[in-house]
Amino acid sequence: MAFIVNDVDISAAEPKELLFDKHVEYIANHGNDQNDFEYCMTEFLRMSGIYWGVTALDLMQQLEKLDRKSIVEFIKKCQCPTSGGVAACEGHDPHMLYTLSAVQILCIYDCLDQIDVAGVARYVASLQQPDGSFFGDKWGEVDTRFSFCAVAILTLINKLDVINVPKAVEFVMSCCNADGGFGSKPNAESHAGLIYCCVGFLSITNQLHRLDCEKLAWWLCERQLPSGGLNGRPEKLPDVCYSWWVLASLTIMGRLHWISSDKLKVFILSCQDTDTGGFSDRTGNLPDIFHTLFGLGALSLLGHDKLLKVNPTFCMPQYVLDKLKINTQIISV
Amino acid sequence: MVKLYALCVFFKGPSEGRLLKAAYDLQSFSFFQRGAVQEFMGFASKTIVERTQAASRQSVKQDAYMCHVYVRADNLGGVLIGDHEYPQRVAHTLLTKVLDDFTAKVPADQWSTGTESSIAFTQLPAYLSKYQDPREADALTKMQNDLDETKIILKNTIEAVLERGEKLDDMVIKSENLSIQSKAFYKTAKKTNSCCSFS
Amino acid sequence: MEIADIENDVLCEKIINDINAVLTRDPDVTSFEIIPTLSYQNKSPVIHVEHNLGLESWCAKHVYDFSHKTILASKLSGSKYIYNDSLVKYLNCALLINPDVTTFWHIRRQLVEKNKLKIQKEFQFAALVLTKKPKASEAFAYRRWLYPFQSAESIDWSIEIGICDRCADKSLSNYHAWSHRQWVLERASHLLRSEILHTEKFIKKHISDYSCYHYRQFVLQTIFDICYYDKEQNEYNSLRDFINFYLVDGVSSVGEIIQTLLPNIDLNATNEDKLKCFLYCCNFAAYDIKFCDDLKNLFGFRESFENHRRASLRFIVENCMRFNSSVECYQQPPVSKLSKFDYSSNAFLMALKKSEGMLGEQHRKWCSLFLNFDYSDNSD
Numbered sequence: 001m002a003f004i005v006n007d008v009d010i011s012a013a014e015p016k017e018l019l020f021d022k023h024v025e026y027i028a029n030h031g032n033d034q035n036d037f038e039y040c041m042t043e044f045l046r047m048s049g050i051y052w053g054v055t056a057l058d059l060m061q062q063l064e065k066l067d068r069k070s071i072v073e074f075i076k077k078c079q080c081p082t083s084g085g086v087a088a089c090e091g092h093d094p095h096m097l098y099t100l101s102a103v104q105i106l107c108i109y110d111c112l113d114q115i116d117v118a119g120v121a122r123y124v125a126s127l128q129q130p131d132g133s134f135f136g137d138k139w140g141e142v143d144t145r146f147s148f149c150a151v152a153i154l155t156l157i158n159k160l161d162v163i164n165v166p167k168a169v170e171f172v173m174s175c176c177n178a179d180g181g182f183g184s185k186p187n188a189e190s191h192a193g194l195i196y197c198c199v200g201f202l203s204i205t206n207q208l209h210r211l212d213c214e215k216l217a218w219w220l221c222e223r224q225l226p227s228g229g230l231n232g233r234p235e236k237l238p239d240v241c242y243s244w245w246v247l248a249s250l251t252i253m254g255r256l257h258w259i260s261s262d263k264l265k266v267f268i269l270s271c272q273d274t275d276t277g278g279f280s281d282r283t284g285n286l287p288d289i290f291h292t293l294f295g296l297g298a299l300s301l302l303g304h305d306k307l308l309k310v311n312p313t314f315c316m317p318q319y320v321l322d323k324l325k326i327n328t329q330i331i332s333v
Numbered sequence: 334m335v336k337l338y339a340l341c342v343f344f345k346g347p348s349e350g351r352l353l354k355a356a357y358d359l360q361s362f363s364f365f366q367r368g369a370v371q372e373f374m375g376f377a378s379k380t381i382v383e384r385t386q387a388a389s390r391q392s393v394k395q396d397a398y399m400c401h402v403y404v405r406a407d408n409l410g411g412v413l414i415g416d417h418e419y420p421q422r423v424a425h426t427l428l429t430k431v432l433d434d435f436t437a438k439v440p441a442d443q444w445s446t447g448t449e450s451s452i453a454f455t456q457l458p459a460y461l462s463k464y465q466d467p468r469e470a471d472a473l474t475k476m477q478n479d480l481d482e483t484k485i486i487l488k489n490t491i492e493a494v495l496e497r498g499e500k501l502d503d504m505v506i507k508s509e510n511l512s513i514q515s516k517a518f519y520k521t522a523k524k525t526n527s528c529c530s531f532s
Numbered sequence: 533m534e535i536a537d538i539e540n541d542v543l544c545e546k547i548i549n550d551i552n553a554v555l556t557r558d559p560d561v562t563s564f565e566i567i568p569t570l571s572y573q574n575k576s577p578v579i580h581v582e583h584n585l586g587l588e589s590w591c592a593k594h595v596y597d598f599s600h601k602t603i604l605a606s607k608l609s610g611s612k613y614i615y616n617d618s619l620v621k622y623l624n625c626a627l628l629i630n631p632d633v634t635t636f637w638h639i640r641r642q643l644v645e646k647n648k649l650k651i652q653k654e655f656q657f658a659a660l661v662l663t664k665k666p667k668a669s670e671a672f673a674y675r676r677w678l679y680p681f682q683s684a685e686s687i688d689w690s691i692e693i694g695i696c697d698r699c700a701d702k703s704l705s706n707y708h709a710w711s712h713r714q715w716v717l718e719r720a721s722h723l724l725r726s727e728i729l730h731t732e733k734f735i736k737k738h739i740s741d742y743s744c745y746h747y748r749q750f751v752l753q754t755i756f757d758i759c760y761y762d763k764e765q766n767e768y769n770s771l772r773d774f775i776n777f778y779l780v781d782g783v784s785s786v787g788e789i790i791q792t793l794l795p796n797i798d799l800n801a802t803n804e805d806k807l808k809c810f811l812y813c814c815n816f817a818a819y820d821i822k823f824c825d826d827l828k829n830l831f832g833f834r835e836s837f838e839n840h841r842r843a844s845l846r847f848i849v850e851n852c853m854r855f856n857s858s859v860e861c862y863q864q865p866p867v868s869k870l871s872k873f874d875y876s877s878n879a880f881l882m883a884l885k886k887s888e889g890m891l892g893e894q895h896r897k898w899c900s901l902f903l904n905f906d907y908s909d910n911s912d
Contacts, residue, residue, distance in 0.1 A: 004832045037593040044633040091604040092635040141673050188711050189746040214901055234742040234835045335737050364584035365567045418739055521568035
């Protein structure tokens with residue numbers, strides 16, 4: 001009996017080359033129409049939106065297309081003077097997710113000194129819990145994403161010593177499932193995005209030896225569908241952002257070659273919008289800035305010659321981390 | 334999802350498909366969508382019946398839905414719309430059974446002139462409800478064995494069923510059976526935007 | 533549609549008042565949705581039919597912009613917005629249209645802390661938001677946050693399970709709904725039994741929703757961890773059939789089942805509750821293996837069926853190994869630590885290993901990796 005899978009068909013008419021200039025244009029113009037409903041609806045994640053755009057353009061060596069000065073000013077306004085955390089946008093509450101995005105942008109612009117770095121460290125430390133986990137903000141949601149954010153932020157600002165790292169590792173490892181994957185909390189279903197967070201976390205904290213790489217890589221490889229695209233969990237449709245989460249995890253684990261790069265490349269390229277530029281989640285859908293970064297990031301991991309090398313742990317250009325003298329652990333097989 | 338939404342019986346006349354009876358189960362759609370969904374399922378059923386040759390079967394995929402069509406040699410046709418996960422073999426066996434039952438209860442001379450209100454056949458809702466669970470089809474085993482699945486024509490979209498020069502968008506705009514409200518739903522549904530984000 | 537700014541503000545204020553009037557008037561509103569409409573029509577865009585609330589799409593952007601602007605202006609002005617519950621009507625509209633805005637939920641949290649909002653109403657509101665967006669993680673988080681404000685006796689966990697069920701029904705593999713359900717189950721173990729039935733029913737309708745299968749694995753593991761079993765149950769038919777599939781000399785009595793799975797066990801030295809729980813759980817897992825085989829026969833080969841079958845198989849094999857190697861079953865050592873277990877002393881596991889090894893190269897690899905079966909010595 002045939003194997004039934006949820007997947008997409010890629011028609012011959014879909015793009016096969018990287019539409020470089022279109023993407024530059026798409027990102028540079030993103031948000032120019034501030035009356036756009038979509039723009040207003042996504043204000044709550046603006047800081048991450050800027051990080052996605054800045055990183056994507058930097059990978060394409062087109063960073064000058066964005067106005068550095070206004071972005072840095074924006075970030076300064078978003079830092080909360082009391083807690084030290086950074087909000088997605090002025091008027092919103094600070095959160096771990098947007099604090100990481102802000103720090104990543106400032107590292108790319110090489111101007112961390114523009115914000116209160118000690119405040120950032122204080123904020124992150126204040127969110128660690130006795131079991132080693134992290135809240136996303138003061139209201140108490142726990143998630144392995146926030147563990148990743150915490151150590152990524154503190155490593156970028158060179159203040160990892162303000163938290164209890166062994167406890168943090170213990171919590172992340174308690175979220176490891178029998179299938180080798182990780183979920184958002186202990187016993188939660190394995191999920192490629194959260195696996196990326198946990199693998200990235202272990203790479204930053206130099207604890208990759210704690211992974212059961214054979215099992216985890218098995219699970220990650222099963223994400224590849226006949227179309228070449230990767231999904232994030234069993235039976236889900238392929239999605240460009242999982243090209244990043246899965247591929248980056250496999251890269252950190254030294255097992256990128258376990259999936260078919262050629263087929264994945266075909267899938268990612270088919271998600272480009274030929275009219276507007278940008279990548280969508282899957283073939284035929286509308287593009288957005290989030291999938292645009294992760295499409296480009298995945299192509300960079302696959303060695304695309306028009307893109308700068310990306311660091312699989314931080315999802316930032318490798319040269320930025322080199323400049324900061326940050327080494328992330330990678331398993332070599 | 335393992336789910337059946339609509340079951341219709343048509344007579345395929347020389348110029349158009351004539352709806353004789355229909356039943357719907359649209360509880361899983363949001364309240365304000367149900368009217369438009371029902372109109373669209375009726376529209377799709379009619380469109381496909383009219384483009385299916387007599388004495389043949391088709392299964393047409395459209396997004397997450399699957400329209401199973403069987404038009405018999407005597408031009409009596411049945412359409413079953415379900416989720417794509419509903420087993421195709423069971424769907425087609427059910428169509429055979431429904432049309433047999435219809436033939437037994439409604440004389441053939443009423444088919445070419447009948448309407449939903451004139452035709453006395455009240456079994457469709459019961460069929461639709463009973464076969465929500467395809468395990469019920471165990472009772473149809475013999476019929477299932479008689480069904481030659483290789484003869485079912487598979488189509489990937491409704492567009493693939495249309496004749497040369499026909500465009501689904503134009504047909505929707507022109508259709509008199511679709512309300513303004515349903516056309517608005519159609520237009521919005523076409524704009525698929527991704528909803529996934531890391532946050 | 534062009535409306536001058538002032539007119540726009542007046543209109544938005546009116547729509548917001550209309551929405552809130554419905555929320556106040558009808559405490560039993562069961563759903564909210566945005567109704568696609570092509571253009572402005574000269575009637576109220578707020579539609580209320582049979583406890584369902586709809587807002588026509590043409591005005592959603594304006595209403596959201598206006599609510600958003602009002603809330604943030606009030607917050608940024610520092611005018612003790614927190615004490616001003618007239619802000620609630622804007623928060624209601626903004627969150628119904630855009631449930632992902634964490635900051636807006638936080639304002640509600642502060643109002644709750646100041647006793648400006650009724651807890652029951654807040655539960656209802658979050659549930660209403662979930663009818664519009666079943667994947668709204670912030671609405672689930674808000675419900676979790678609200679729980680400690682309730683007195684223990686007023687909590688009815690089955691309501692929470694019902695919400696998870698509806699949200700999961702509407703959106704495939706809804707991670708937030710299933711994680712929330714797990715959170716509920718961790719606090720309401722009396723629901724374990726009914727969750728076994730609920731998840732089976734759900735799977736029959738949503739055959740490819742792997743999140744539900746995973747949740748069912750969690751239910752099984754929880755039952756095992758708390759040493760639960762059904763005191764009425766004296767037969768383990770699924771487990772018996774499962775064993776008899778692999779063994780030529782079949783088993784029938786419970787004693788034979790125990791003897792087959794745990795040949796080295798000293799019954800006198802074994803905790804009876806633990807043994808009964810072991811049998812109950814293995815029977816559950818064996819039932820699921822059969823369930824997956826039946827699903828495969830009806831619907832064809834799917835990843836969910838394969839993965840869940842393997843998880844169930846692993847449960848049985850791992851726990852047999854643990855029990856047999858007299859490892860304290862509550863300590864849950866990873867299988868890798870059991871790799872030295874000599875299953876050649878266990879005829880049943882040997883037969884299972886051989887039989888599973890014949891189900892294709894991929895499955896055999898899975899067995900070596902996840903069950904520590906060694907096929908190198910006697911490949912057949």
